Every structure is written in structure tokens, then in C-alpha cells.
């Protein structure tokens with residue numbers, strides 16, 4: 001087990017490694033997990049080779065934390081502001097397999113969103129799994145609502161050969177077509193822009209590829225699962241993604257969107273996503 005501070009493309013980051021050889025790297029900027037490798041050396045997360053590491057922009061890849069707003073559903077910057085600011089490393093309370101990052105409201109956050117909060121991201125590494133948990137405390141004097149998402153970019157060998165299973169029967173809002181329906185497909189395949197918000201099923205999803213299967217579980221407090229792949233046209237338009245980036249990634253996000261959380265003073269909320277290599 002080892003914990004190392006490092007410079008990752010000019011950004012301060014922490015790297016946690018287990019004795020079996022698995023490791024994860026988390027940037028303080030956005031408390032963003034940027035890499036997760038299992039003992040066999042396989043990278044499980046997608047990080048764009050054209051991502052911006054300027055200490056302001058959201059980093060394209062890994063696990064961006066979207067809070068307190070999802071996407072453009074509100075007046076705040078897209079996906080909220082915590083992915084655009086530096087968090088702090090905290091002691092992990094004697095848990096050597098865990099990284100803890102923390103963000104308290106400050107002058108800069110209150111200029112964007114006038115509320116007192118403490119956000120905590122707890123990243124727990126095990127030989128075949130990675131768990132990312134977002135905790136939110138209301139440290140102010142009044143209640144406020146929020147949405148949230150752990151916007152995970154999963155690395156895929158070839159999107160044409162990947163399927164996502166477990167969403168059959170789930171209510172879906174297809175954002176590309178602005179269409180609501182129950183998804184009847186036994187498995188999802190990808191080839192063009194895919195952007196949908198699903199009512200999260202109770203059971204984990206499976207990302208199935210010829211090289212193996214990844215199980216994706218999330219807390220019941222995350223009531224939606226977002227599935228996003230930009231496809232070739234949007235990929236070509238996104239400055240921080242290579243034109244063929246869409247072939248190597250699939251975002252499967254543990255989210256809380258439609259019914260926002262209303263957190264009262266002193267109240268706490270937690271949401272998590274767990275990835276397990278089967």
C-alpha cells in the first residue's frame with residue numbers, strides 16, 4: 001500500500017497503490033479520479049489525451065464530480081462548479097485503501113452559489129474495484145436543493161464491440177431526440193450520439209466487452225443513471241476530445257437529477273458509484 005503526491009500534467013494529484021499492483025490517481029482539481037488501473041495493468045477509466053489541465057476547465061475524463069447542478073438544468077455553470085475548482089486532501093482516518101478530498105464553500109464558490117456547504121469525496125480502492133462516494137453537508141443556516149452526478153468515463157477497447165446491459169425496462173429520457181419511453185432493448189449498443197437519463201434500476205449494470213465485464217453499481221440515493229457517448233460528430237466538435245475519442249469511452253453516471261435533494265441545515269447526503277471488474 002502506498003500513497004504518493006505527484007504532478008499530473010501540471011496539476012497536483014494523489015496516487016494510491018495497493019500491494020497487488022492496482023492503483024488510482026486523483027487530481028485535487030475537481031477531486032477528479034483520473035486513472036484506475038487493476039493489478040494486470042489495465043486502465044479502466046478514459047482520460048482524453050486532449051484534456052485541458054489549466055486549473056480552471058473541467059478535465060475531460062476520469063470521474064468528474066458534477067454538483068450542485070446537473071448539465072444546464074439551472075442557472076449555474078454546466079454541471080455545477082466543483083469540477084472547476086481545487087479541493088484539498090484530507091486524512092483518511094486510518095484507512096490506507098482510501099483517499100479523501102474535501103471542499104468547503106469559500107468566497108469564490110459563494111460568488112457563484114451563495115450557500116455554506118462541505119463536500120467530501122471518498123475514493124476507496126480494492127483489488128478489483130473502485131468506489132467513489134460523494135458526501136454533502138449543509139453547514140449553513142437555510143435549506144437548499146441540489147442535483148449531483150459522478151460523471152464516470154469508462155474506457156472501452158472499441159465502442160463497436162461494447163454493450164451496456166441492465167437498463168431493459170427502465171424509464172428513459174432520450175436527450176438527443178427529446179423523447180421519453182421505456183427502454184425495451186436487452187442491451188445498449190453505441191455508434192452515434194447517445195445521451196439519455198434513465199431511472200436507475202435497483203440492480204447493477206454490466207459493461208460487456210470481449211476483454212471482460214465491468215459491474216457498475218450505485219447508491220439508491222442516486223435515482224438516475226446517465227449514459228453518454230458523444231458519437232463521431234460531437235466528438236469532432238469537442239476541443240478537448242480527439243475526433244475518435246468516442247470510440248474509446250462510455251460515460252455511465254450515477255446521478256441525482258429529476259428530484260433534487262433538499263438539504264436542511266445540519267443535514268447530510270451521500271451518493272456513490274462502485275465499479276467492479278468481474
Ligand SMILES: O=P(O)(O)OC[C@H]1O[C@@H](O)[C@H](O)[C@@H](O)[C@@H]1O
Pocket residue numbers: 058071078079151175195196226228253
Ligand atoms: O462537456 P461536458 O460539460 O463535460 O458535458 C458532457 C455531457 O455530460 C452528460 O452528462 C450529459 O448528459 C451530456 O448532455 C453532456 O454533453
